[in-house]
Amino acid sequence: MSTTSNAGPAFHAEPGGIAPAVLSATRPFYWSVRKELWEYRSIYLAPASIALVILLGFVFVLAGLPHTVRGAMEMDAAHQREAISHPFEIVAALIMAAAFIVSFYYALDTLYAERRDRSILFWKSLPVSDLTTVLAKAFVLLILLPAMSVAITAITEAIVLLLSTAVLAANGLSVAAFWSQLQAIPTMNALLYHIVTVHILWYAPVYCWLLMISAWSKRAPLLWALLPPFAIVVFERVAFHSMHFQNFLQDRVSGGNGGAGMLDPEMRMHAFHFMITPGLWFGLLFAAAFLVVASRLRRARGPI
Numbered sequence: 001m002s003t004t005s006n007a008g009p010a011f012h013a014e015p016g017g018i019a020p021a022v023l024s025a026t027r028p029f030y031w032s033v034r035k036e037l038w039e040y041r042s043i044y045l046a047p048a049s050i051a052l053v054i055l056l057g058f059v060f061v062l063a064g065l066p067h068t069v070r071g072a073m074e075m076d077a078a079h080q081r082e083a084i085s086h087p088f089e090i091v092a093a094l095i096m097a098a099a100f101i102v103s104f105y106y107a108l109d110t111l112y113a114e115r116r117d118r119s120i121l122f123w124k125s126l127p128v129s130d131l132t133t134v135l136a137k138a139f140v141l142l143i144l145l146p147a148m149s150v151a152i153t154a155i156t157e158a159i160v161l162l163l164s165t166a167v168l169a170a171n172g173l174s175v176a177a178f179w180s181q182l183q184a185i186p187t188m189n190a191l192l193y194h195i196v197t198v199h200i201l202w203y204a205p206v207y208c209w210l211l212m213i214s215a216w217s218k219r220a221p222l223l224w225a226l227l228p229p230f231a232i233v234v235f236e237r238v239a240f241h242s243m244h245f246q247n248f249l250q251d252r253v254s255g256g257n258g259g260a261g262m263l264d265p266e267m268r269m270h271a272f273h274f275m276i277t278p279g280l281w282f283g284l285l286f287a288a289a290f291l292v293v294a295s296r297l298r299r300a301r302g303p304i
Contacts, residue, residue, distance in 0.1 A: 028128040032136035033144070040110070042102055043140065044148050050098040051156040054091055058160055061087070065164060066171040069178060084181045091160060092153050092191055099149040100199070103141055107210035110137050111298060112221045118303040131295040134211065138291055141207045146195045153191065157184075197274055198255040205283040206252060208290035215297035218304055252283070 037043060068083070075083065111134075114120040123133070161184065165175050213225040233246045274280065 028132050029136055029139075032128055032133055033139055036110070036137060036140045037144075040106055040140075043106065043145055044152075046102045047095050047098050047149050047152045050095055051091075051152050054094060054156060055159060058087070058163065062163060062167050065167050066173055069168060069173055081181050081183065084178060085183070085187060087160065088157050088182070088184075088187060091156050095149055095153045095156065096195075096199070099145055103145050103199075103203075103207060104210065106145075107137075107141055107207045108214050108221050108225060111211060111214035111294065112217060115301060115304045120298075120301075120303060129295075130298040131292075134215075134291055134295040134298060137211060138208065141211075142200050142204055146199045149199075150192060150195055154188065157188075193271070197271075201280060202252070202255055202283065204287040205290065208287040208294070212290040212294040212297065215294040215301060251279070 071083070114123060161182070164178070168178055169175050210221075210225055213221050217224045229245075229249055233243075233249070236242055236245050
C-alpha cells in the first residue's frame, strides 16, 4: 500500500492531452493571509471598535464645539491650528494605540496558539511551506494591520469632520476658516509617514522577534519575549555600569529619531534622513533573520 505525499497538489492529465492550469505560486500565500484574517478577527475588529467608541464619545463633544471654536479663533494662528486639530490627533493616537496592542498580541500568540491547540497538525498537512506561513503572518503584522488602521482612522476622522462642519454651519460659524486651520491633507500625510516609518519599518524587528518567540516557546511566550532583553539590561548595568542596551531598547520601542522625531512642528517630512539611519537597516536585517529562524522553528516544533 502506498501513500501520496502532501508536499504539493497533484495534477492529472485530462482527456485529450490538455493539462490543467498549474496552481499559482502566490495562491498558498494568499490563502494563508485569508486564514489569518479568519482566525484573528481582532485584527480589524479592535481598531473598528475603538473608532466606534470615539464616535459615540464625540457626539457629546459636539454640544460644546461652537464655544471651543469661537475661543480658538481668538488665538494666534499656531494655537488655532493646535486647538482645532487636537481632536483629530486624539482619534489617530487612540486607533494607532489599539493597532499596536493588537499587533503585539497577534505576533506573540499566532505561532504559539497553533501548537497549543494542535491545529498545526492540520495546517502542516496542507501544501503550504513553513516559510510561506511565517511570511503571511509577517505580512499581516507589517502591512495589513497598519493599512487597516490608516483606513479606519481616515473614515473616523472624515465622519468627525462632517459632524463638526454640520454643527458649526448650524451655529453660523465659518466652515471655511475651520477647514483652513485644520489642514486635513497635511495631517493625513503626516499620519501615513508615521505609519510607514514607525509601525512598519522601525517596529519590524520587534514584531519579528515576537514571532520567533511565539514559534519557539512551549509556554508563557510573553515571559520569554521580555526576559532575555531584561536579563541583558541587568547584566550590563551590573558588569559594566552602563545602559547602552537599555537606551537601544527605549529608542526602538519609542519610535526613535526615525519615526515621530522626523516630523518637525510644520510637518515637513525628512524621509531621506530616516532612510540613511543605520538603526533602520540593522533592524531590518535582524527582522529578516528572526523570520527565517521562526520558519525553521515551526518546521521543527510539534504540538505542545
